[in-house]
Amino acid sequence: MGFMTLNDEYHDNPKPGVAHRLSDGGDTRNGGHRTGLFDRALWFDGLHRHCLTAQAPHIAYAADGGDAVKLYLVDNGRAGMLAMANWYSFIWRPVFGGNPDAIAKRALLETAARKLAKDTHRVIVSPVPDEDGSASLIAETFAAKGWLVTRTPCDENHVLHVGGRSFAQYWASRPGQLRSTVKRKGAKGVVDLRIETTFNAASWADYEAIYARSWKPEEGNPDFLRWLAQREAEAGRLRMGIASIEGQAVAAQFWTVENATAYIHKLAHDERHLQASPGTLLTHALFAHAIDTDHVDLVDFGTGSDPYKRDWMEDVRPRYRLELLWPKAPLAWPYMARHRMAGLAARFGKD
Structure with a gap:
């Protein structure tokens, strides 16, 4: 199982048998889910070139045979890494290539989690969906590899299931x-x-x-x-x-x-x-x-809690922010201390 960080290319990947599955026009499924706009390499390419130019892209990549995963991130310096996403993004999630089952997806993400620990002390990703299991998969997999994970609701998504x-x-x-x-x-x-x-x-x-x-x-x-x-x-x-x-x-x-x-x-x-x-x-x-x-089959009104959306849509789905801290990295310790203090304040506030 391999891993690489790509800082200069979005569409070309030197791993044979993987690139065509992770670029536009390749596999039409994201690890068992239909891919859409927010999974495509072209989306991330345009988003970075137009909106996130001040931050270097960091694409965590892991592969095993014909299956692969990419985590599209940007380097935020001493603050860690962030999802390659902004207010135009309805979702952010790992992009799988091939057709990995649940076990294979977890293994791929475990490799990415282990290798990301060598590259950064902190990763923040949002807005992550969980109707497809993405938020739970990230949280559980990174926690299993020793990361400290905080998962909080950050937004909501109004949709219509036709x-x-x-x-x-x-x-x-x-x-x-x-x-x-x-x-x-x-x-x-x-x-x-x-x-x-x-x-x-x-x-x-x-x-x-x-x-x-x-x-x-x-x-x-x-x-x-x-x-x-x-x-x-x-x-x-x-x-x-x-x-x-x-x-x-x-x-x-x-x-x-x-x-x-x-x-x-x-x-x-x-x-x-x-x-x-x-x-x-x-x-x-x-x-x-x-x-x-x-x-x-579905009409997706994106993120936001605008009241008028309720007239047109029938269901609301949460979006999550996940903060992932690598506890062995000194740069992560101040963030860990803040979480402990926040936890103590919340506990004493209930007493």
Whole structure:
């Protein structure tokens, strides 16, 4: 079983029989789970090149035969290593290649945990899902190799499991006020809607202008989003929704669809046209397209606890932050002391 740290290449791996399984266009499963946007090498490549350029990539890699794992991390200096992730990431998890079973996945991750102890004293990863067992696997495997593990909820993920329903069946279960709004505002015919599956520079410019006029904070990295939309369009996965009033774009949404999952990345509407509810009408149209045209099984609204998500989604899944400390490294001792103090404070606070 081998291990390597890659600091300069994302797509090319010198291990024969492994690279094609860990790069785009290779294996379609992540150790028994369908891979998606947030598992692909291209995602991490773009995220680092556009958003995380100040931190050197550190890709922990372990392989055994045709199975392999990569942990995409960035070096945060004396503070340790962090997940290669930011606010655009719906999830972060180990990326498995091949088709390892549970025992093989644990063995691969154990190798990574053992070797990471030579490279760093601290690793923090988030937002890690556990509906697929990722958070539990990381916590249990690293703990078994001697790491001190702290696992805490850090965010939540709103999703819709379609369950074979048509859009009409799904829509009938939505809150009455939401259905009434769509019926009333849609009947007026004021808002024109379109859904694009190819990248349109003019539509993207409309999205950026709308976002700037919306309630949203300043976009963290608009160049990354544009790059992502272009790449996803090339693969046929882009779903760009635009709502217009009298020819002027007033709401826009950026979705992608793959592996029977629709991801809602960004949405915004022009506050000056709030009375026409263009954002709500556009969301309605995109849900209808995703369910009846793309036939998705899942709609994923990403992270965040925004109240409006509850009107559209039915389930909430936790996301976790895992802090992994290597106790034999002196640089880890101050963090260990903080955890002990926090534990004592919590215990005495209950007394």
